[in-house]
Amino acid sequence: MSFPPPPSFPTLEYYCSRISLKVHTLAMAVMSHSSAYLLPSTPTEDGPALTYALIILNQRLPKFTPLLWNHARVRVCADGGANRLFDDMPLFFPLEDAHSVRLRYKPDVVKGDLDSIRADVQEFYSNLGTKIEDASHDQDTTDLHKCVDYIVHMPNLEQSNLRILAVGALGGRFDHEMGNINVLCRFSDVQLILLSDHCLIQLLPHTYLHEIQIQSSIEGPDCGLIPIGGPSRRTTTTGLKWNLTDAELSFGKLVSTSNSVQGDVVTVTCDSDLLWTITIKRPEEKCS
Numbered sequence: 001m002s003f004p005p006p007p008s009f010p011t012l013e014y015y016c017s018r019i020s021l022k023v024h025t026l027a028m029a030v031m032s033h034s035s036a037y038l039l040p041s042t043p044t045e046d047g048p049a050l051t052y053a054l055i056i057l058n059q060r061l062p063k064f065t066p067l068l069w070n071h072a073r074v075r076v077c078a079d080g081g082a083n084r085l086f087d088d089m090p091l092f093f094p095l096e097d098a099h100s101v102r103l104r105y106k107p108d109v110v111k112g113d114l115d116s117i118r119a120d121v122q123e124f125y126s127n128l129g130t131k132i133e134d135a136s137h138d139q140d141t142t143d144l145h146k147c148v149d150y151i152v153h154m155p156n157l158e159q160s161n162l163r164i165l166a167v168g169a170l171g172g173r174f175d176h177e178m179g180n181i182n183v184l185c186r187f188s189d190v191q192l193i194l195l196s197d198h199c200l201i202q203l204l205p206h207t208y209l210h211e212i213q214i215q216s217s218i219e220g221p222d223c224g225l226i227p228i229g230g231p232s233r234r235t236t237t238t239g240l241k242w243n244l245t246d247a248e249l250s251f252g253k254l255v256s257t258s259n260s261v262q263g264d265v266v267t268v269t270c271d272s273d274l275l276w277t278i279t280i281k282r283p284e285e286k287c288s
């Protein structure tokens with residue numbers, strides 16, 4: 001749908017187009033988002049019960065990984081992510097014996113082309129009963145892609161309110177980061193959140209009105225909206241310091257970076273999928 005810019009003397013046609021947009025927005029389904037999984041206990045009273053799946057990628061584990069592990073119904077390591085789980089998880093529990101920590105944090109599955117997992121790590125988890133899924137025949141999709149695909153096809157996992165959290169997805173190698181963002185786009189109908197210690201990103205499909213509940217004790221205020229797959233010609237937001245009203249976001253023109261959340265809820269509508277990103281507070285910045 002494309003609308004003319006407001007004329008200096010608004011015509012009846014202009015008012016009709018505005019009303020039609022308003023009706024269109026009111027009729028849109030709402031998609032709610034919340035980073036409550038970063039809180040020690042996820043709130044149960046508002047909204048449906050969510051099912052979390054955790055993917056561990058091959059980068060240093062973020063500090064909140066044990067928390068996400070506890071929330072998750074299924075835990076999958078992407079190839080070399082298993083090395084990170086094996087090496088890094090005991091570091092979060094310095095007073096405990098490393099071996100007992102490793103026994104406690106046993107992944108359900110390791111999936112990928114298995115060119116990065118160390119032999120000792122593969123043997124350790126295999127002996128514990130972790131399923132090792134060798135997908136080395138596929139050299140066209142990344143290990144993250146393979147893990148997401150595995151999770152969304154799990155027959156015994158409730159898929160209707162599934163949130164997939166992938167840690168270690170940001171920072172580090174730029175080709176990997178872009179590959180990870182491409183997985184967001186390839187699975188645009190899946191609620192997949194990519195996380196590092198410092199920020200998270202997720203896709204906002206253009207077919208919904210998005211309501212993002214801000215957990216101000218653990219995230220923000222810095223945030224951004226990135227028109228990753230092409231221009232979003234009509235973007236409207238509320239709850240930001242620099243809001244947009246039917247504005248175009250486009251690479252080479254305007255991309256909303258260094259924006260800031262102002263309240264408890266941010267709303268977004270767009271006509272092309274956007275990436276939402278928000279900072280995650282360091283432990284010393286957190287407030288209750």
Ligand SMILES: Nc1ncnc2c1ncn2[C@@H]1O[C@H](COP(=O)(O)OP(=O)(O)OP(=O)(O)O)[C@@H](O)[C@H]1O
Pocket residue numbers: 057058059078079080081112113115116117141142143144145168169170171172173174176177179180
């Ligand atoms: N430096 C990094 N930055 C961002 N993501 C990463 C980085 N390193 C690994 N990953 C993520 O972890 C996954 C597993 O990494 P691993 O090193 O085992 O595989 P790889 O063989 O290097 O990558 P792939 O097989 O996916 O090309 C990758 O698919 C990617 O999603």
Ligand SMILES: Cc1ncc(C[n+]2csc(CCO)c2C)c(N)n1
Pocket residue numbers: 113138139140141142143
């Ligand atoms: C055009 C093109 N570029 C790169 C790769 C390489 N590649 C992409 S995903 C992947 C699997 C990694 O586990 C590999 C090797 C390709 N196949 N096609």
